[in-house]
Amino acid sequence: MLRCFLRTVIAMRSNHHTFASANDLPWVNTRCTPLRRRSWITNICTSAIVVGLTISFPAYTSADGALETATQDSPLQLESDVYIPEGLWPDPPLMQAPRVADSPPEPLTPPPLETVSIMLDWFLSPQHAVILIAHEKGFFQQQRLDVGWQIPGDPSLPTKLLAAGEIDLALGRQTQLHLAAHEGAPLTRIASLVKTPLNAIVAINSDDDAELETLGSRPLGFATQEGQQLVVPLLISETVRQSEQYAKPRAIHFEAVESLTEGGIEIIADAFFHTLPSRLATQGLSATVIRYDDLSIPRYDGLIVMANRNTLGRRMDTWIRFVVALEDAANWIIENPQLALDRVTEAYPRLKDSLTDDHWQDLLRRLSLTPAALDVHRYQAMETFLQQRGITSEMLPVEQLAIDPHLGQ
Incomplete structure (x- = not known):
């Protein structure tokens, strides 16, 4: 039956024949004799189906022909539009683009700064310029250090508190370190800020060419232990000691100006010669400075940084970073002397009164550009001097007194 139907449709398209009734259909012939036995109702239904197909089939065939013609007229090229039947290739699921952060990411938290406490050797003075610049320029912070300093109430306090572990570091003089070490204090030098002595004999009411022998007969004072034990004995002869006019030297602590102007003292054995003469000048007094070289005292480091020897093992890295900051500050000062002076006096105005351009x-000229570097000979020479003067009974090895942190213990 299907074969008969197809034959009919093809005949209809080719001949455009119109059939009056179902009996005129091609399949109603001898080869399709079984259809003739059907009833007239069946013939009517079949005719309706055939008529419907006859109407719709030319539309499909015309569309196919148009597509075929279009393909023949316009060959398929890379630029040709390609139509994909709906449902053959489903659209991919929509994906949301990552959202831009509403605010910038939080900055990385810098590592915490390590706190270091240091006690100065004196009131805040120009000799502390390296410490001050290292703080003001951020060299300590670059080494992850938060350095704070204290001013001692007495010149002997720094070594005592350092030996007791109450502070981390202390400033002092090389001679001070030798005397403290011989008394059993576990102290060691880790850096030198000033390579020459900052102390000297300062006398008022004296000629510049005054003889040393005459100084011991005048009222004499001292501020530090080394002034008392090293300098005073060199100024006072045995003859002066036995005279009736002999006055025992007095400790003046930090009151140098007051002692010279009101306290009856005329000579200080261990005064800071950079600041004291200018301060006395404001009081109308002229001062004479006598350096220790004239007393045959070996040259020594005028300002050093001391640490407790018991901390070297566990805090050596800290002391190395501290010394690196000092070296950065010292070299910056030398490269920028006027900027350094302005920075120090602006941050610490009280220093203007005791600091002139010449000073x-x-x-x-006295600053150490390599604070960690150790002059072994200096420490050996001072040990020899102390023993020869009878101040100490034995010589301590240099490694017990001083180290270069970069080289370890």
Whole structure:
């Protein structure tokens, strides 16, 4: 039956024949004799189906022909539009683009700063310029250090508190370190800020060419232990000691100006020669400075940084970073002397009264550009001097007194 139907449709398309009734259909012939036995109702239904197909089939065939014609007229090229039947290739699921952060990411938290406490050797003075610049320029912070300093109430406090572990570091003089070490204090030098002595004999009411022998007969004072034990004995002869006019030297602590102007003292054995003469000048007094070289005292480091020897093992890295910051500050001062002076006096205005340009230039010449470097000979020479003068009974090895942190213990 299907074969008969197809044959009919093809005949209809080719001949455009119109059939009046179902009996005129091609399949009603001898080869399709079984259809003739059907009833007239069946013939009517079949005719309706055929008529419907006859109407719709030319539309499909015309569309196919148009597509075929279009394909023949326009060959398929890379630029040709390609139509994909709906449902053959489903659209991919929509994906949301990552959202841009509403605010910038939180900055990385810098590592915490390590706190270091240091006690100065004196009131805040120009000799502390390296410490001050290292703080003001951020060299300590670059080494992850938060350094704070204290001013001692007495010149002997720094070594005592350092030996007791109450502070981390202390400033002092090389001679001070030798005497403290011989008394059993576990102290060691880790850096030198000033390579020459900052102390000297300062006398008022004296000629510049006054003889040393005459100084011991005048009222004498001292501020530090080394002034009492090293300098005073060199100034006072045995003859003066036995005279009736002999006055025992007095400790003046930090009151140098007051002692010379009101306290009856005329000579200080261990005064800071950079600041004291200018302060006395404001009081109308002229001062004479006598350096220790005239007393045959070996040259020594005028300002050092001391640490408790018991901390070297566990805090050596800290002391190395501290010394690196000092070296950065010292070299910055030498490269920028005027900027350094302005920075120090602006941050610490009270230093303006005790610091002149000449004193500043003199101080710069004494700064150590490599604070960690150790002059072994100096420490050996001072040990020899102390023993020869009878101040100490034995010589301590240099490694017990001083180290270069970069080289370890």
